[in-house]
Amino acid sequence: MLRGHRKCVGTDHGEYLRDFADISIPGSNGRMNDFADALYTAASLIGHFDAELREIVSLSLGVSLVASFCAFLLGAPLGTALAVYRFRAKAALIVIANALLGLPPVVVGLVVYLLLSRSGPLGSFGILFTPTAMVIAQALLGFPIVIALVHRMMVDVWAAYGDALLVDGASRLRAIFSVMLIGREGLLTAFLAAFGRAIAEVGAILIVGGNIRGYTRTMTTAIALETSKGALSFALALGIILIILSMAVSGLSLFFGRALTGR
Amino acid sequence: MKWLMRSLLVLLAVLMNAMSLSAPALAQDKSIVVASTTSTQDSGLFGYLLPIFKEKTGIEVKVLAQGTGQALDTARRCDADVVFVHAKSAEEKFLAEGYGVKRYPVMYNDFILIGPESDPAGIRGKDILTALQTIKAKAAPFISRGDRSGTNIAELALWKEAGINIESDKGPWYKEIGQGMGAALNTASASNAYVLSDRGTWLAFQNRGDLAILVEGDKRLFNQYGVMLVAPAKCPNVKKDFGQQFIDWLVSPEGQKVIAGYKINGQQLFYPNANDPNG
Numbered sequence: 001m002l003r004g005h006r007k008c009v010g011t012d013h014g015e016y017l018r019d020f021a022d023i024s025i026p027g028s029n030g031r032m033n034d035f036a037d038a039l040y041t042a043a044s045l046i047g048h049f050d051a052e053l054r055e056i057v058s059l060s061l062g063v064s065l066v067a068s069f070c071a072f073l074l075g076a077p078l079g080t081a082l083a084v085y086r087f088r089a090k091a092a093l094i095v096i097a098n099a100l101l102g103l104p105p106v107v108v109g110l111v112v113y114l115l116l117s118r119s120g121p122l123g124s125f126g127i128l129f130t131p132t133a134m135v136i137a138q139a140l141l142g143f144p145i146v147i148a149l150v151h152r153m154m155v156d157v158w159a160a161y162g163d164a165l166l167v168d169g170a171s172r173l174r175a176i177f178s179v180m181l182i183g184r185e186g187l188l189t190a191f192l193a194a195f196g197r198a199i200a201e202v203g204a205i206l207i208v209g210g211n212i213r214g215y216t217r218t219m220t221t222a223i224a225l226e227t228s229k230g231a232l233s234f235a236l237a238l239g240i241i242l243i244i245l246s247m248a249v250s251g252l253s254l255f256f257g258r259a260l261t262g263r
Numbered sequence: 264m265k266w267l268m269r270s271l272l273v274l275l276a277v278l279m280n281a282m283s284l285s286a287p288a289l290a291q292d293k294s295i296v297v298a299s300t301t302s303t304q305d306s307g308l309f310g311y312l313l314p315i316f317k318e319k320t321g322i323e324v325k326v327l328a329q330g331t332g333q334a335l336d337t338a339r340r341c342d343a344d345v346v347f348v349h350a351k352s353a354e355e356k357f358l359a360e361g362y363g364v365k366r367y368p369v370m371y372n373d374f375i376l377i378g379p380e381s382d383p384a385g386i387r388g389k390d391i392l393t394a395l396q397t398i399k400a401k402a403a404p405f406i407s408r409g410d411r412s413g414t415n416i417a418e419l420a421l422w423k424e425a426g427i428n429i430e431s432d433k434g435p436w437y438k439e440i441g442q443g444m445g446a447a448l449n450t451a452s453a454s455n456a457y458v459l460s461d462r463g464t465w466l467a468f469q470n471r472g473d474l475a476i477l478v479e480g481d482k483r484l485f486n487q488y489g490v491m492l493v494a495p496a497k498c499p500n501v502k503k504d505f506g507q508q509f510i511d512w513l514v515s516p517e518g519q520k521v522i523a524g525y526k527i528n529g530q531q532l533f534y535p536n537a538n539d540p541n542g
Contacts, residue, residue, distance in 0.1 A: 118341035118500055128342055128501065129296060129325065210296075212325040213310070225328075229305050230452070230470030261429025 001147055011052055015109035045245075052214070057245065060218040062198035063131055063205070064198035065249075066136030071198075072191045075146025079190070080176045082147070083154035084162070093153060100144035105137075109204030112137045116208065119167075129210040134218075137204040142194030149193055154179055188257040192250050219245070272453050294323035295505045298335070298343035300413055301443040304328035305531055306463030311525045316512055322505050328445065336360060338385055341498035344506040347513075349413035349461075349488045362498075363491035368542025370522050370533040371487045375465060376478035377448070378403075378457040386457075391481040392425040399427055402436040404456035409439025413486070418459045422441075423484065448474070462487055463532040474534050487542055490514075490531070513537070519541030 045053060069189050082094060114120050116128040116136075127133050165175045180187065202220035209216035211225060219242045226235035282348040303309055304326060305311045312325050327337060335357050338346045346363070348354060357363050376394055378386065384403035386394035397406055408415040422429040429437065440450055444464040451458040452472035460468075465476070478484075490510050495501045512518045519535035526532065 054412055118498065120340075123341070129327065210325070210327040212296075212327065223303075227449070228301065228443050230445060230449060230450075230468040232470055 001051070017181075034233045034236065037233035038079065038240060041234055041237035042240040045241060055214065056219060058216055059131065059216070060199060060242070061245065061253045062222070063134045063218065064138060064195055067135045067198045068142045068195040070135065070139040071142030071146050071194045072187075075194070076150050076174060076180060076187055076190065079150030080154045080180050081083070082151045082181060083158045084172050084176050085141065093147075097144045097147040097151065101148055103141060103144065105141055105201040106203035106207065108137050108140050109207035110206065112140065112208045119189055127213050128208065129212060129216060131209070132206040132214060133208040134205040134216060138198040138201065140200060141197055141204060145197055146190045147196045148185065148214060149190040153183055153190070155185040157186075161181070184260065185257065188253060193254055195249060199249070264322060275414055286483045287328060293321055293326055293505065295344040295509060296325045296327065296342070296405065297347055297504050297509070298327045298337040299347040300331050300334060300349060301328045302349070302414070302461045302464045303347065305445050305468045306461075307465065307527070308339040308522070308525055308533060312518075315521055316509065316518075320512070322508060324362075328443075330408070330410045330412030330414075331416065335362075338365070338493045341493070341500060343493060344502045345492055345509055347488065347490045349486055350416045350484075351487055351489065353413075353416060354489050354491065355490060358491065361496065362494055364494050366489045366491050368536055368539055369488045369533045370492050370512050370519075370537075371485060371542065372462045372533050373463050373479065374414065374459055374484040374486050376457060377460050377465065377474050378477045379455040380473045380475045382477055384457070389478060391421055391483055392479050394478045395422060395427065397424040398436075398457055399425075399432065402434055404454060405437050406451045406454075406456045407437060407439045407500060408444065408447050409441045410443070412443070414444060414459060414461055417486065421459070422456060424483065441500045462471045464471045466530055466532055481521055487536075489542070 079097075082090060083095075112127065112133060116125070116133050117123055117124050118126070118128070127136075161179065161182055162175070165178055166172070168188060198219065202224055205216070205218060206221050206224065209218070209221065211217050211221040217225075219238060223235045223238045223242070226232075226238065299309070305328070309326050311323075312453075313326070317323060325344065327334065329337060331350045331353060334343070334346050334348050335353060337343050338357070339360075339362055344359070347369070354363070358366055376386070376391060378384070383395075385399050386397050397403075407418060407419065416534070418431045419429065438450070438456070440447055442450075444460060445468065447458050447467050447468055448460060448464070450456070452470050452474050455473060457477075462479075488498050490513055492503060492506045492510055493501045495503045513522075514537035519537055522533050523534045
């Protein structure tokens with residue numbers, strides 16, 4: 001496949017390919033070596049880690065982290081409130097949140113696109129095809145995940161501690177915070193689930209971000225682009241880097257989570 | 264609860280800050296959005312041309328690589344400043360609706376009919392109309408873009424010219440995948456099917472498998488690209504000065520020379536023809 005790469009020097013691959021366009025793998029022949037090529041290319045990419053790749057990686061991480069933080073900040077208190085309060089529409093809300101777990105990113109992308117388009121209701125902000133639009137789309141995707149997961153976990157915490165908290169004289173509003181504090185380990189899981197969804201999806205950010213080189217191109221949209229150029233093992237190499245990144249984020253989160261919970 | 268609100272606000276402020284960091288181009292807004300086709304991006308033309316333009320003018324061009332149909336629709340929603348596409352009939356409709364200011368021919372290349380090297384339908388070297396009639400008669404697998412792109416529009420016009428009503432005559436052999444040129448070539452490569460492609464995308468394509476060019480050089484396979492500024496009358500937010508600057512440069516002798524200079528493996532991909540009255 002690197003035979004193919006050499007052909008493509010000077011095209012839209014950008015700098016990150018040009019650097020090692022002359023590398024060839026000993027014993028590489030034909031299509032059977034796509035996976036070996038991908039591993040090798042991934043290693044070279046990480047070794048070089050040039051400006052364009054760095055930009056793509058940091059945009060991916062930045063957008064997905066900010067989006068999952070936003071989803072978490074709104075979703076965690078709401079999910080906990082659903083566990084703590086009792087009201088008539090509660091069951092319906094829980095059903096809706098769980099149903100939205102299966103929300104297709106491309107639908108979220110389309111809705112955000114129509115809202116942010118110049119001819120849409122929020123068009124005057126001019127944020128379509130910017131990283132901000134991508135954050136909004138991914139936050140919307142993560143929001144139901146956080147609500148559903150946090151609710152599920154906080155129901156148990158509330159069952160165990162709820163009466164005691166109320167007897168102590170706390171209002172339910174105040175109890176939300178106490179319950180979140182008790183169940184804080186579970187919150188981390190909810191955050192990571194939202195982040196995982198965000199960093200992995202391509203459907204929404206492709207529509208609202210536009211995959212503009214050097215501006216809204218992320219790991220996943222770059223993978224889609226390289227695939228469409230027929231650079232399959234190169235696309236797979238980017239995928240390998242994405243998985244490594246994702247593992248690093250969850251590893252770090254668990255590390256800090258442990259420090260936080262003191263275990 | 265006051266402290267909780269306060270810490271939330273601080274956290275939000277930090278997040279907003281992080282967002283503005285991740286969007287450095289927001290600050291320097293000397294940029295335009297160009298809705299274009301997958302062929303101009305996948306072939307690498309923009310990757311070659313835009314840095315040269317930016318060096319000269321300082322204008323950042325943000326390219327949306329969509330099909331021609333989608334690119335024109337993006338512009339109709341006022342989400343682009345310039346459209347750079349390849350389907351003259353669709354472009355003229357766009358102009359007639361008042362969305363475009365003026366259409367400038369920029370460059371051309373040609374479409375080619377790709378198929379398996381073994382050529383089971385036996386169409387190699389025939390003219391395009393005979394080739395399509397043969398594919399239809401033998402029900403040989405054919406991949407259609409099916410996405411209203413310039414290439415798709417050209418393909419449908421060719422079926423019609425070959426006397427085939429593809430809407431009613433298509434069978435399981437004719438697959439509309441509704442995706443870009445690269446995806447169509449990947450599909451054809453995986454299923455050894457015939458497919459119509461623009462030459463630029465084909466030259467840059469790396470997953471050819473057993474595919475090869477079987478029909479080329481027919482004058483019906485001409486593929487003209489045009490560029491238009493989105494009409495400020497319809498879309499007041501259009502950055503007309505920067506957009507027009509980009510168009511003027513593309514059709515200037517200098518821009519035309521840059522287009523002609525883009526090559527892959529020594530093969531020229533696009534032929535400038537800004538001065539062609541029929542372009």
